Amino acid sequence: xxxxxxxxxxxxxxxxxxxxxxxxxxxxxxxxxxxxxxxxxxxxxxxxxxxxxxxxxxxxxxxxxxxxxxxxxxxxxxxxxxxxxxxxxxxxxxxxxxxxxxxxxxxxxxxxxxxxxxxxxxxxxxxxxxxxxxxxxxxxxxxxxxxxxxxxxxxxxxxxxxxxxxxxxxxxxxxxxxxxxxxxxxxxxxxxxxxxxxxxxxxxxxxxxxxxxxxxxxxxxxxxxxxxxxxxxxxxxxxxxxxxxxxxxxxxxxxxxxxxxxxxxxxxxxxxxxxxxxxxxxxxxxxxxxxxxxxxxxxxxxxxxxxxxxxxxxxxxxxxxxxxxxxxxxxxxxxxxxxxxxxxxxxx
Amino acid sequence: xxxxxxxxxxxxxxxxxxxxxxxxxxxxxxxxxxxxxxxxxxxxxxxxxxxxxxxxxxxxxxxxxxxxxxxxxxxxxxxxxxxxxxxxxxxxxxxxxxxxxxxxxxxxxxxxxxxxxxxxxxxxxxxxxxxxxxxxxxxxxxxxxxxxxxxxxxxxxxxxxxxxxxxxxxxxxxxxxxxxxxxxxxxxxxxxxxxxxxxxxxxxxxxxxxxxxxxxxxxxxxxxxxxxxxxxxxxxxxxxxxxxxxxxxxxxxxxxxxxxxxxxxxxxxxxxxxxxxxx
Numbered sequence: 001x002x003x004x005x006x007x008x009x010x011x012x013x014x015x016x017x018x019x020x021x022x023x024x025x026x027x028x029x030x031x032x033x034x035x036x037x038x039x040x041x042x043x044x045x046x047x048x049x050x051x052x053x054x055x056x057x058x059x060x061x062x063x064x065x066x067x068x069x070x071x072x073x074x075x076x077x078x079x080x081x082x083x084x085x086x087x088x089x090x091x092x093x094x095x096x097x098x099x100x101x102x103x104x105x106x107x108x109x110x111x112x113x114x115x116x117x118x119x120x121x122x123x124x125x126x127x128x129x130x131x132x133x134x135x136x137x138x139x140x141x142x143x144x145x146x147x148x149x150x151x152x153x154x155x156x157x158x159x160x161x162x163x164x165x166x167x168x169x170x171x172x173x174x175x176x177x178x179x180x181x182x183x184x185x186x187x188x189x190x191x192x193x194x195x196x197x198x199x200x201x202x203x204x205x206x207x208x209x210x211x212x213x214x215x216x217x218x219x220x221x222x223x224x225x226x227x228x229x230x231x232x233x234x235x236x237x238x239x240x241x242x243x244x245x246x247x248x249x250x251x252x253x254x255x256x257x258x259x260x261x262x263x264x265x266x267x268x269x270x271x272x273x274x275x276x277x278x279x280x281x282x283x284x285x286x287x288x289x290x291x292x293x294x295x296x297x298x299x300x301x302x303x304x305x306x307x308x309x310x311x312x313x314x315x316x317x318x319x320x321x322x323x324x325x326x327x328x329x330x331x332x333x334x335x336x337x338x339x340x341x342x343x344x345x346x347x348x
Numbered sequence: 349x350x351x352x353x354x355x356x357x358x359x360x361x362x363x364x365x366x367x368x369x370x371x372x373x374x375x376x377x378x379x380x381x382x383x384x385x386x387x388x389x390x391x392x393x394x395x396x397x398x399x400x401x402x403x404x405x406x407x408x409x410x411x412x413x414x415x416x417x418x419x420x421x422x423x424x425x426x427x428x429x430x431x432x433x434x435x436x437x438x439x440x441x442x443x444x445x446x447x448x449x450x451x452x453x454x455x456x457x458x459x460x461x462x463x464x465x466x467x468x469x470x471x472x473x474x475x476x477x478x479x480x481x482x483x484x485x486x487x488x489x490x491x492x493x494x495x496x497x498x499x500x501x502x503x504x505x506x507x508x509x510x511x512x513x514x515x516x517x518x519x520x521x522x523x524x525x526x527x528x529x530x531x532x533x534x535x536x537x538x539x540x541x542x543x544x545x546x547x548x549x550x551x552x553x554x555x556x557x558x559x560x561x562x563x564x565x566x567x568x569x570x571x572x573x574x575x576x577x578x579x580x581x582x583x584x585x586x587x588x589x590x591x592x593x594x595x596x597x598x599x600x601x602x603x604x605x606x607x608x609x610x611x612x613x614x615x616x617x618x619x620x621x622x623x624x625x626x627x
Contacts, residue, residue, distance in 0.1 A: 188592050301432075306562070
């Protein structure tokens, strides 16, 4: 009958739609670099498909007025939870970094139901993950082959300057302007007319400031160099927990090496890379987030910023172990001892 | 350069994708003139004192990178490019006339053989002259078993025969592309560019720089001369401390017998208004 055919068609369409929705998720290719539009759509999808553990938050606007968005991932709670912050893509050309954030999200969402460790992390912590912080710069680096190696934001130069952009990772209010910067606005390490002149840096600053007491760990993902950097960027300033940060960083490097044999070096920026100031990592440590690390992902200069897509998977796999090593340390330090105390309390 | 800028101007006026309220680019938007690297406050121990250096710290690594560039200028080929694997030991001392000499013990691997091949152990002396005007570092280098690693003579010869023919006119841009891809045919050209770029990176290096080749903007084969392949490259170099991308045009020759020689180099400003070269 006519009605029967219509119903069958509708049923088929509904099934196809569900299948397509599922396929759409399964077919998101984590081994390819994605445009900002694709990443935004993927973020929406992660939220839609995992409503009990994922919500998104807009916490600022880029210079070109795009919404800076993070995914908040963890079991929902009525009381504030401790948190881990991760941002990727502060520097536009470091494409492997946003790829890593996407991989990280995929891993934890794919394992929290079955992996007791990740399940426990979801219970006790929230992950705040920003897949692309410097959206304007990232989009610009996709524009054409001449823009691929863009680094900075896309705010216009002030005063007499005819060049665009500020190095977001020199713009934070953390020993701003002291070392490892350039006052030439055309330079790739131009730290901006003033500290926090860039709305992207301000957005992170405001968010971390508002969640200061919750955030235990600040991870910022960059490339290249195969390094784990600990605060501070100024050669004469030491973090109070330097020894511990080195220990945690070295353990993370060991975890990374165990995956594919890739070697990462660990140390302060002035020791193993170069002195710098106004970095987000230093800012986080200055506002007393105890564990603050910069990851510089693959490689060591063979391909540099333009890491081939066939290395995305292994680069992400090994870095995931490194990041999780740090997250687990931070978690255990804040939660395991409480559990032990609890047990002892009941025994006595 | 003028044509390039005009094309750039046209491209910047044509918005290829729907843009949100975007800043209107002035016609000559560009990445800017590379500053001389900002004076680095030196790591107190490593830069000022004489004696052992921490091998994982940047002063030792920068010096080793210079030795690596030297190694590649002498032993690089279309099928062999070396990369720095690890610095084992390093020391430095100030020498007469304000120079600083690094003694290095390090390992390199051959990227040309695909995945991590065997590591070669090398020792080098790298002297950075500290003069008013920049002058190139001086390198003395010795690598163990350099002549024992698998010869690439067969591939070198086949490549040479293919492209030395008079009607060969290779021309390509953006190696690798934005996704890191390059065709198998382009790989030897990429390696040759890397080797040729090493001449420039070696010459331009100081204790305040750390260079890698970011990509090959273009390769254009010129008419062969004296049985040498003649290649004009435009390469983009990345310097760590300044984070700048520096563009150089160069003319290089290669043959299996003579190896890579660089005949001409020309620093290319990425901003029309920039006229001073980096050093």
